Amino acid sequence: KGLPGGIIRFVGIHYFRFTVICETGDTYTYHLTSQSLKRASEQSITAEHIRAFLQRVTGEVLPEAVQSLLEYWGQSSGPGIILERLVVLQVDTPEMMQLVWETSEIRRFLGRKLGELAVVVRADQWEDLINGLEARGIPIDSRL
Numbered sequence: 001k002g003l004p005g006g007i008i009r010f011v012g013i014h015y016f017r018f019t020v021i022c023e024t025g026d027t028y029t030y031h032l033t034s035q036s037l038k039r040a041s042e043q044s045i046t047a048e049h050i051r052a053f054l055q056r057v058t059g060e061v062l063p064e065a066v067q068s069l070l071e072y073w074g075q076s077s078g079p080g081i082i083l084e085r086l087v088v089l090q091v092d093t094p095e096m097m098q099l100v101w102e103t104s105e106i107r108r109f110l111g112r113k114l115g116e117l118a119v120v121v122r123a124d125q126w127e128d129l130i131n132g133l134e135a136r137g138i139p140i141d142s143r144l
Contacts, residue, residue: 014057017043018050032066037073047074087121087144088114089129099138106132 015021018040019030032050040050047070054062062070072080091097094116100106101119109129111120121129126144133140 014053018045032069037069047071085123087123087126088118089121090118092117096138100133103136106136 015030018032019036020033022029022031051062051067051070054066089100089110091100097113097117097119101110101113106129109122109125109132111122113119126142130140130142
């Protein structure tokens with residue numbers, strides 16, 4: 001607010017290239033997100049471009065969280081942290097995991113291992129996995 005409309009539109013157009021814009025009444029907020037940074041990367045916009053633009057437009061030192069986000073993003077090829085919903089099979093012993101993993105009729109329902117005692121189950125096949133385990137006499141406690 002307080003800036004001529006043309007300047008606000010000019011700045012907003014540039015913010016749109018690397019942020020998600022949220023409108024609340026007359027107020028606009030700009031959020032740096034993993035998706036917006038991915039979009040920026042696809043436009044060959046670097047972390048240094050964003051940092052320089054933000055400092056020029058605001059005339060202030062960027063908040064530490066923004067600096068850290070841009071620094072990390074500039075050094076990595078992806079988000080570094082992924083949050084997802086998973087169906088997970090956990091076992092009590094490494095021997096049980098080996099049995100499950102090496103049984104091809106069961107293995108086909110599994111994804112990547114999450115450690116020595118856990119593995120991702122293909123989300124659309126967890127019921128088939130339960131049937132396959134029970135058919136081989138392997139007891140299972142399903143909490144789905």
